[in-house]
Amino acid sequence: xxxxxxxxxxxxxxxxxxxxxxxxxxxxxxxxxxxxxxxxxxxxxxxxxxxxxxxxxxxxxxxxxxxxxxxxxxxxxxxxxxxxxxxxxxxxxxxxxxxxxxxxxxxxxxxxxxxxxxxxxxxxxxxxxxxxxxxxxxxxxxxxxxxxxxxxxxxxxxxxxxxxxxxxxxxxxxxxxxxxxxxxxxxxxxxxxxxxxxxxxxxxxxxxxxxxxxxxxxxxxxxxxxxxxxxxxxxxxxxxxxxxxxxxxxxxxxxxxxxxxxxxxxxxxxxxxxxxxxxxxxxxxxxxxxxxxxxxxxxxxxxxxxxxxxxxxxxxxxxxxxxxxxxxxxxxxxxxxxxxxxxxxxxxxxxxxxxxxxxxxxxxxxxxxxxxxxxxxxxxxxxxxxxxxxxxxxxxxxx
Amino acid sequence: xxxxxxxxxxxxxxxxxxxxxxxxxxxxxxxxxxxxxxxxxxxxxxxxxxxxxxxxxxxxxxxxxxxxxxxxxxxxxxxxxxxxxxxxxxxxxxxxxx
Numbered sequence: 001x002x003x004x005x006x007x008x009x010x011x012x013x014x015x016x017x018x019x020x021x022x023x024x025x026x027x028x029x030x031x032x033x034x035x036x037x038x039x040x041x042x043x044x045x046x047x048x049x050x051x052x053x054x055x056x057x058x059x060x061x062x063x064x065x066x067x068x069x070x071x072x073x074x075x076x077x078x079x080x081x082x083x084x085x086x087x088x089x090x091x092x093x094x095x096x097x098x099x100x101x102x103x104x105x106x107x108x109x110x111x112x113x114x115x116x117x118x119x120x121x122x123x124x125x126x127x128x129x130x131x132x133x134x135x136x137x138x139x140x141x142x143x144x145x146x147x148x149x150x151x152x153x154x155x156x157x158x159x160x161x162x163x164x165x166x167x168x169x170x171x172x173x174x175x176x177x178x179x180x181x182x183x184x185x186x187x188x189x190x191x192x193x194x195x196x197x198x199x200x201x202x203x204x205x206x207x208x209x210x211x212x213x214x215x216x217x218x219x220x221x222x223x224x225x226x227x228x229x230x231x232x233x234x235x236x237x238x239x240x241x242x243x244x245x246x247x248x249x250x251x252x253x254x255x256x257x258x259x260x261x262x263x264x265x266x267x268x269x270x271x272x273x274x275x276x277x278x279x280x281x282x283x284x285x286x287x288x289x290x291x292x293x294x295x296x297x298x299x300x301x302x303x304x305x306x307x308x309x310x311x312x313x314x315x316x317x318x319x320x321x322x323x324x325x326x327x328x329x330x331x332x333x334x335x336x337x338x339x340x341x342x343x344x345x346x347x348x349x350x351x352x353x354x355x356x357x358x359x360x361x362x363x364x365x366x367x368x369x370x371x372x373x374x375x376x377x378x379x380x381x382x383x384x385x386x387x388x389x390x391x392x393x394x395x396x397x398x399x
Numbered sequence: 400x401x402x403x404x405x406x407x408x409x410x411x412x413x414x415x416x417x418x419x420x421x422x423x424x425x426x427x428x429x430x431x432x433x434x435x436x437x438x439x440x441x442x443x444x445x446x447x448x449x450x451x452x453x454x455x456x457x458x459x460x461x462x463x464x465x466x467x468x469x470x471x472x473x474x475x476x477x478x479x480x481x482x483x484x485x486x487x488x489x490x491x492x493x494x495x496x497x
Contacts, residue, residue, distance in 0.1 A: 001402075005443050006429045009404040011474035054474045060431040110476040159432055390475070 003048070003062050007069065011052035014399065018051040018072045027146075030238055031153055045160055047153075053104040053399065055265070059156045066160055068153060075149045077101070081261050082144050085332040091339070096125045098343045100397055102272055111276040112389040119393040143247060147235050147254035152262070154231035162223060228259055257333040264337050271344060401492050403454060403485070405442040406469040407461070412440050418457055424450055446472065446492075451485040 007013055028047050045059065045068040055074040060067050084094055099122035106115035232255045239251045407415055412428060419426040419442075427443040444450055454470070458480045461468040470477040472488055 001425065001427045001443060001445075005400075005402045005427070006404070006441065008473065009402040009443055010441065010471055052474060058431045060429050062427065062429045108474055108476060110478040156432070 003060075003065075003067055006060065006062060007048070007050060011050060011054040011056060011071070012399075014051045018049045020049050023047065023049050023070070023072075027150060027153070030150065031157060044164070045157060053397075054108055057152050057156060059160045068156055068160075070149075070153055074152065075145055077265075078148045078258065078261055079141065079145045081333070081336060082141050082148075082257070085257065085329065085336040086141075091343075092125070092129055094336070094339050095343050096122060096129060098340055099125065101268070102344075103393060103397055105269060105272045106276055107390055107393055109273060109276050112393065114276065116389045116393040116396075119396040123396040140250070143239075143243070143250055144254040144257070147239055147251050148258035148261075150239070151231050151235050151255045151258045154234045155227045158227040158230040158234075159223070162227070231255070253329045256330050260330070260333050260337060264340065268340065268344060401446040401472070401489055402443050403446040403450075404471040405444060405454070405458075406439055406467070406471065407442065408467050409438075409440050411461075411466060412442070415442060415457060418453070419444060419450075422453065424453070446485060446489050448486065448489075451489065452482045455480055455482040455485055 031047070045066045047068045047070065050069060050071045051073050052071055053073060055071050055077060056069070057071055057074055058069050060069060080097055084090065084097065087093060099118050103115045103118035103122060106112075106118065232252070235251050235255050236248060240246075240248045405415070409430075416426055416428065424444065429441045429443060431439050431441065444454065446454070458468055458470060470480055472492070477484065477488065
């Protein structure tokens with residue numbers, strides 16, 4: 001058995017879509033991180049590029065060898081998020097893309113019917129829309145996505161290095177703790193905007209719901225934070241070396257938005273899993289979301305938003321020196337974060353009942369005429385009752 | 400050749416691995432860390448008429464004792480796991496590949 005068996009079993013890989021040469025020639029050589037970080041002469045990880053809707057970026061250990069598996073579709077997704085973040089107020093594009101993302105996620109969860117319904121809605125909406133405007137210049141997005149992909153990979157490599165070494169140094173640990181605790185203790189620093197005060201209030205409101213909950217500053221969280229910081233430092237030194245110091249501000253911004261996007265996707269995935277369980281189990285309600293776990297989940301979300309405002313403030317301070325308005329990009333990403341949350345909760349509120357009914361109708365063969373809200377979906381559902389639902393959903397999503 | 404991914408927790412890995420090894424079924428263990436801070440341990444087993452029954456039985460036992468277990472084939476989580484369902488997946492996948 002080889003690493004290919006693992007890749008093949010854990011994601012539906014479309015290897016022909018991956019542009020391996022770009023990574024092999026331009027990105028992987030930059031990632032010879034250990035030579036600088038730990039004195040090793042070569043990166044101990046073997047890099048592999050995949051292209052799948054699992055979007056998983058991971059370090060895996062198999063038969064004593066470590067691999068960095070990078071899913072290029074994650075980079076493509078970040079590119080869309082960059083466009084959505086810059087494309088202020090384009091709610092329609094956000095809804096259209098979220099439908100696609102959610103459908104792909106539900107496919108992975110084995111929830112084929114709901115994936116198909118969302119894929120049909122996505123396809124219908126996209127057909128009648130211009131989708132994206134060209135709010136951000138191509139060149140700017142090109143640098144952003146280059147940095148963000150580098151950041152994702154560097155983060156994973158630093159995890160691998162920390163595992164190989166004896167863990168975190170005392171200094172790194174103290175720095176991480178100080179950062180985490182300091183942010184929670186002093187939420188009203190002068191450099192925060194009035195918007196951040198609102199987030200601060202939201203945060204404490206949610207925390208109070210999670211009665212007795214304290215943000216768990218455990219080893220795992222500290223390691224994550226350190227790898228974030230190390231990856232940021234890596235990008236902030238490597239990329240300006242290639243393109244000149246004038247890009248530093250944009251590099252920092254791109255790293256912070258990448259950080260925000262990954263956290264956003266984690267939360268969205270967790271919510272979609274709950275959503276799918278509610279439907280699949282036939283309960284159709286979300287009582288579980290009122291549980292303590294859900295409150296903690298919401299508190300973590302608010303915490304990430306909170307940290308992001310500090311990032312924006314940091315970057316704005318830097319912008320004053322360089323004249324590049326990087327902070328605005330982070331703020332736009334936070335807006336995107338909030339907008340996608342709203343889109344998602346709207347789907348949960350407005351579609352959970354109808355989706356459950358459609359599922360029942362599917363099972364019992366009842367007439368679907370009442371569900372005109374999904375437009376063409378009704379005919380598609382009728383004609384595909386006995387066929388490959390996942391395959392149809394994939395085709396509609398462009399796979 | 401079709402492979403199935405069995406996601407479990409680190410503390411359960413030895414027990415499951417020996418269930419396969421005792422029947423001379425080759426199994427590989429892959430440990431991964433992803434960007435969402437998740438650590439996953441995955442057993443990779445060839446899906447065949449020989450292994451389908453055992454995989455379904457082990458899945459059922461772990462589910463009943465409320466232990467974490469997920470089965471994936473080509474990245475898609477398998478719902479309603481049974482020997483028959485796994486054999487159907489195998490048949491369909493082989494048809495698609497040929």
